[in-house]
Amino acid sequence: MTEKRTVCKNDILKQLYFQENLSCVDLSIIIEKSFPLTQKLIEELVADNLVTETGYAVSSGGRRPLTYAIQRNVMYMVAVAMDQFVTKIAVIDMQNHLVSSVTRIFLSLTETRSALQVLIDKIAGAIDTSGIPKEKFIGIGIGMPGFIDVKKGINYSFLSLPDNESITKHMAFQLGLPVFIDNDSSLIALAELRFGAAKGARNAMVINIGWGVGLGLILNGALYRGHEGFAGEFSHIPLFLNGKLCWCGKAGCLETETSLLLIKERAIEGINSGRVSRLNTLSLENHETAYQELIKAVQEGDQFTIELFSKAGYNIGKGVAVLIHLLNPQKIILSGRGSAAGKIWEAPIQQALNEHCIRRLFQNTNIEISDLGLEAQLIGAAALVMENYNEISFLKEETTGFELSQL
Amino acid sequence: MTEKRTVCKNDILKQLYFQENLSCVDLSIIIEKSFPLTQKLIEELVADNLVTETGYAVSSGGRRPLTYAIQRNVMYMVAVAMDQFVTKIAVIDMQNHLVSSVTRIFLSLTETRSALQVLIDKIAGAIDTSGIPKEKFIGIGIGMPGFIDVKKGINYSFLSLPDNESITKHMAFQLGLPVFIDNDSSLIALAELRFGAAKGARNAMVINIGWGVGLGLILNGALYRGHEGFAGEFSHIPLFLNGKLCWCGKAGCLETETSLLLIKERAIEGINSGRVSRLNTLSLENHETAYQELIKAVQEGDQFTIELFSKAGYNIGKGVAVLIHLLNPQKIILSGRGSAAGKIWEAPIQQALNEHCIRRLFQNTNIEISDLGLEAQLIGAAALVMENYNEISFLKEETTGFELSQL
DNA sequence: CAAACTTGTTAAATAATTAAAAAAGTTTTC
DNA sequence: GAAAACTTTTTTAATTATTTAACAAGTTTG
Incomplete structure (x- = not known):
């Protein structure tokens, strides 16, 4: 029945x-x-x-x-947000509140076998220490960088198991709960769509300004993933004739002209060649502190840093011009950790649109800065579980105590 | 009831x-x-x-x-396919067959008032001469170039009435039938989705190679139009640093490096500067005969013409690389009048993808040449009416003899 | 040639909508 | 400034739409 x-x-x-x-x-x-x-x-x-x-x-x-x-205690989810360096794990309730503090672990995505096992153990740990009975958990949502096939549950770039085995199935089997993965930028877009600046929008482009530049597409009111789940590869569109080799093997990718990583590198170069700035070369070596310091410098009005962000913003704008031509979105949302720099992005992007975009196309497109910030990916990971709640609840009905081999 | x-x-x-x-x-x-x-x-x-x-x-x-x-005679539609120079009108039955031969008229899109009235008269004429009782017509579908707001029924580029009056309402009032308009490239994509190479595809990009280069997007199994209906402005993405001024006001648009118009111009230049070729400079002056001659030359293996098409194809490929990065489609379909050149397009486009696209992204993307060819837009216009059949039949129920002010 | 599977038929059971009216506000009008 | 007119939400009963279930009829597979 x-x-x-x-x-x-x-x-x-x-x-x-x-x-x-x-x-x-x-x-x-x-x-x-x-x-x-x-x-x-x-x-x-x-x-x-x-x-x-x-x-x-x-x-x-x-x-x-x-x-x-x-009711917030009806059921719970585990949300996992990964980037190249740090992985965050949280237990989240039905009102999107953290049940306890976020677990931070340092995981190297390139060492698949060990990293995956650590991740599984840590998730199990988070469930245990939450004190919530396991039956109340409906699933685990994970966001990570890379080329991800959402349906098959495979990340072709990182953490890929031998013989294209599905990591979601692998994890679900070990953890006894349904597991869903998606690309980090897609989850940030999902968070913006459901709880952030894109709420209610039917067509929005969410730009994830991080160490690289990602893109999550909201088309016709839903997250768009493409044929194999690889849509939104914004950072590698061939937009510049700068001859710079990108790590992807091609030259002139958007990422060779904009990203927090590039800003960091240019900052170090500038300081070393004598530019005056509040920035401190030494601390810039470390990714996380570099990020903190760059944002702080922008907020304090450091001219050199603002210059760097402006140039990067202009180049993002050139990419956005392409997006607007192709997809005529209602909103462009700047999210991801880089969005902490705030309004500073708007002017250079607008400038690039003025120069590279047909007026009729961008005059009704709003550019907004997200206020979900660093939490976006985690919220998106939780939302990913709920997006799939239809199937989950169906499985729960069907099988007593979860048939996990299905997932 | x-x-x-x-x-x-x-x-x-x-x-x-x-x-x-x-x-x-x-x-x-x-x-x-x-x-x-x-x-x-x-x-x-x-x-x-x-x-x-x-x-x-x-x-x-x-x-x-x-x-x-x-049954083919259950109801009928009028399909109208316009380009800058020629407008085709046809009456189409439920099995997508032409009821009588296509009416061809030469309409200048820039002279709004007169052109619109001529169009209305010719459509009325086509309905009359078809001998089919008017009640059997369910609507009129029109494809035309320009920035088109599908919902409001306004073409901002051509045939625009004063005070942003809706041309669909205007025409529906005069013709006594519901009228639907859409962008020419979108309708070609719709034709490919429903009856052509994109049939059954969930994500496909249909490139309309014509005097310009258009794009129709099939995303998640449906035509994607964007926030205001302007999506698919492929030909003006800023992709080249060639300094060439485009008619849109910007420099370096895709259209400045590829299109049938450009091929024609380069053909004339080449011949005038002494290139040997089967092409005849004189006939190239006229658009329609130029088109015929260029396609013929390609099919006969004329080396110079093939060279021109190859270069244009390579540049389309650069644009396609951007599409694949952003939207990860299942299929790329080459349609529109230019598709008559056939297989000649494939190699240079593939070459451009090899150079400008991440392998993982394009390895499962098929490039196909449409066989709907010149009929595509007309079929798409008919399909547009049927796409809206739900609303039409609702209106027919609601009001006796059609309440046209609604449309 | 039996088992498995897809399609076609029918009747009974149930699910969901419609319609009409009551209840609780807001806005308009004199 | 109060009654009338209009909106939106809630309640209830009657009607209608849709599915389920059980069975029959063809085809394919091993």
């Missing part, structure tokens, strides 16, 4: 995770069911203590609607 | 237009309804003589399924 009502109820729970305080009318529209049905289902969810009333919303010209929210 | 059954029936008719010879099981899956319901509806449609049985399909390991097709 699959009971369609259960499917609908799960859909309501999912919607209430993505958006708090929805009214019954809102929900009936979102889940595309009639009002009486939706109301009955909500009633049952409230009776089961999965959902609570959260008071009356303001009227939109009629009776004030009762609003509902999902 | 909206009768949901009618909505479903219309959906079935729509699906049978897009795909002949579907079985009841196929249809029940496509329209997402149960088999018994689908079967009952088909039964009724057959009884009403809107649909016919077309025999048994081959078995896939069980009982052989009965297949169905829509």
Whole structure:
């Protein structure tokens, strides 16, 4: 007995995770069911203590609607955000709050076997120490850099197992929970779509300014991943005739002219050749402190650093011009760790658009700076689990105690 | 009484237009309804003589399924395909066949008022002379170049009325039928998606090689139009540092290095400076004959012409490299009038991908030449009407004799 | 040639929507 | 400034739509 009502109820729970305080009318529209049905289902969810009333919303010209929210302790997810150097693990509840503090580990993505096992152990540890019974966990969402096939659960760039074995299946088998992976930039875009600057947008480009430059595409209201899941390879579009060799093997990639890594390198070069600046060459050697110092210098108005960011911003803008021509987005959102530099990005990007973009195309496109910042990837990883909640709940119904070989 | 059954029936008719010879099981899956319901509806449609049985399909390991097709005379559409110089008008039936020969008129898109009235008159004429009662027409689909807002029905580049008045509403009012417009390249992509090389593909890029270079995007199985409907502005992405001024006002656009117009110009230059070739400078002055002659020369193996096409192809390839990086499509389809040159395009494009694209990204991307050719835009215009059939049939139910001010 | 599988048919059960009216606000109008 | 008119939300009952389930009829596979 699959009971369609259960499917609908799960859909309501999912919607209430993505958006708090929805009214019954809102929900009936979102889940595309009639009002009486939706109301009955909500009633049952409230009776089961999965959902609570959260008071009356303001009227939109009629009776004030009762609003509902999902109980934060109904279920939990493990969110994992990886970059080349640091991996963050967190347990997150239904109101997107951290259950405990974030676990930080230093994992080298290139040493597959050992790194993967450490990751699995740490995730298991996080579940244990959370004190939450395992049945309350619905899944594990992981964001990492690389070429990732979301469906197959393979990362072709890092952590790839022999014989193209799926790392999601491998991990799910060991951890006893469904595992989902996606590209870091895609998850940042998902976070922006659901909880950030792209909320409600149907077409947005989320630029992940990090040590490289990533791109997550929101098209027709959903994350776009492409045929094999490799869409958004923004940093390697051949845009410059600078003859600079990129690590990808080609020359003139966008990444050879913009990225935090490049800014860092140019900063060191500049200082070594005598430029005055608040920056300190010594601390710039370390990635993490370099990042901190660069952002601080921008915020303090250091002219040399601002110059570096402006040049990088202009080059991002040249890439954005291509995006706007091809995809006519509603919004361009600057996210990822680089977004901490704030407004500084806007002018040079706008300048590049003025020069390289047809006016009609960009005049209605807004450029926004994300305020999700460093948390974006972690939130996106949690959202990834909930995106897949339909399938998860189906599996939970089907098999007692999870049939994990399926995942 | 909206009768949901009618909505479903219309959906079935729509699906049978897009795909002949579907079985009841196929249809029940496509329209997402149960088999018994689908079967009952088909039964009724057959009884009403809107649909016919077309025999048994081959078995896939069980009982052989009965297949169905829509009757060609159930309803009709007017398809209009415009370019800068020539406008084609045709009446098309439910099996995508021309009811009579195509009407060709020479319309200058820049003279809005007069051109629009001529167009309206010619469409009315085509409906009249077809001998088909007007009630059997469900709508008019028009493809034209320019920046087009599909929803508002405005072409910002050509035929734009004062005060941003909608040309679809204007025409619908005068013609008494719903009118839909879209960008020429988008309609070519739609034709490829529904009846051509992109059939069944979820992610494909359709390149419209014409006097300019257009792009229609198929993303997640549907035509992607962007926030305002301007997506696919491929020919003006800033890809070259050639300093050449494009008519759009910018320099280095893709269009400055590839297009049939450019090939034509270079052909004339070459011949005037003494290159030997089968091409004849005189006839190259006229657009239409130039096109014919260039394609003929390629097919006959004229070395100089092939050289010109190869260079243009290589530059298209550079643009395609950008597309593949950003959107990871399953297929790249070369369509539009230029596709008549055939296989000649493949090698130089592949060459450009080898040089400018990350291997992992393009190794599973197929490049295909369309065989819809010159008919693509006309078929796409008809398909555009059927894409909107849901709304049309709803309107037909709602109002007796069409409430056209709505459109 | 039996097992497995796909398609086709029918009747009974259930799920979901519609329609109509009540309740609770907001805005307009005199 | 209060009643009328309009909106939106909530409630309930009646109707209709859709699915499920069980079985029959063809095909293929091993």
